[in-house]
Amino acid sequence: MAVSPPPARSLPLTALRAFEAAARLGGFSAAAQELGVTPGAVSAQIKALEEALQAPLFDRRPKQVTLTALGARVLPGFTEAFDQLNAATRRLRAEAQPSTVHIATLPAIAQFWLSPRLPGLRAAMPEMAVSVTATEAPPNLKRTPYDLCLFYGGGLGTAIEQDVIFPVCAPAMARQLRTPADLQYVPCLSDAVWAQDWEHWLQAACPGETLHLRGPEFSLYSLAVEEAVNGAGVLIGHQALVAPLLGSGKLVAPFAERASLPRDLRLWSLRPSGPRSPAARVARWLAENSQETR
Incomplete structure (x- = not known):
């Protein structure tokens, strides 16, 4: 009788994501902020991953962590893999919700600049659903579900004012x-x-x-x-x-x-999209109506 060997245990995706984020961003706290968890959770996930591998991925010092040689060698492959996974996830979300646009912006910009223009945007595009997330810094659009960013500074996208x-x-x-x-x-x-x-x-x-x-x-x-x-x-x-x-x-x-x-106050997206895409249409309307509430 043939005996089927037990399947090899796979490494947990959450721990691999925690490793990649911490390695790319240079620390557990920065990774925790991007992933929306606590630094302790990131540390625990990476520790469990190291125990499963029986090899260290980080050298830990007071108030500082650095990649080991092993961690540095494998990081590029994981960064590329998670970039591709997030791109596929964004495409899935866009296909499932083709008329939804997610905007990330500063709290003050959301309240004083964007919010007064949303009624006009809804009237011009009643088929569009626009969600707004207030955050203190521009997100990494490769790792987050946002379609547009509206922030001061940088050289990307359209200069509003x-x-x-x-x-x-x-x-x-x-x-x-x-x-x-x-x-x-x-x-x-x-x-x-x-x-x-x-x-x-x-x-x-x-x-x-x-x-x-x-x-x-x-x-x-x-x-x-x-x-x-x-x-x-x-x-x-x-x-x-x-x-x-x-x-x-x-x-x-x-x-x-x-x-x-x-x-400048700038509006941008890192994702390629055609001129008739929902994000491009919303961005164009906001740029054209930047002086509307004056």
Whole structure:
């Protein structure tokens, strides 16, 4: 009687994915962020993989991990394989949901720039379903399900608008401000994402002057904007984001001085698509209606 040998045990896909991400990104924390798990989970998955292989893939040091020679040799093959797997997954998703477009963008851009335009987009393309994910950094489009990215900076895709900044505040507070020097006597709001905004504007508007500004910092730009509307202080506004609030009169610009940062609000995709694809149509509509809420 023929005896069938037991099948060889395959290595777990989740552990292989954790290894590839950690190796490509240079650490367990970065891999965890990309995979949406904890660093401890990534560490445990890689440890289990090493035990199954009976060979180390990383050299572990305090606050640092580096690839072993074995890990470095096999990484390119796994990166290529997971790129192909993710490309196939994206194609499957696109075929299954041909009228759905997924957009990744900064929280502030999602709230102040993109959200006011979504009603017009739905009216123009009622057959289209647009989902929006707010994230603090552009995602790796090879490893995520997003079709479009909308962020400041970089040289990809379509430039929507240059990033122009200037102080904004509620009308009542603006009456206390005649020159930039008056900013020293009112709260100057800032946010953690664009912590250098005040410095950039002061260099352009008041070269050679030293002003001592004070005020609270917020973890989200949207919170800082709301507090500026509420009269809590003066905030550096990004033109593309605060234009509707300026148009409604909820915020005003107390000074004429503007500073142009060396970056644009840009819309892009890394995936090739024809001009009639859902992502291309949505991107074209957003570019053509970038000034709609002004």
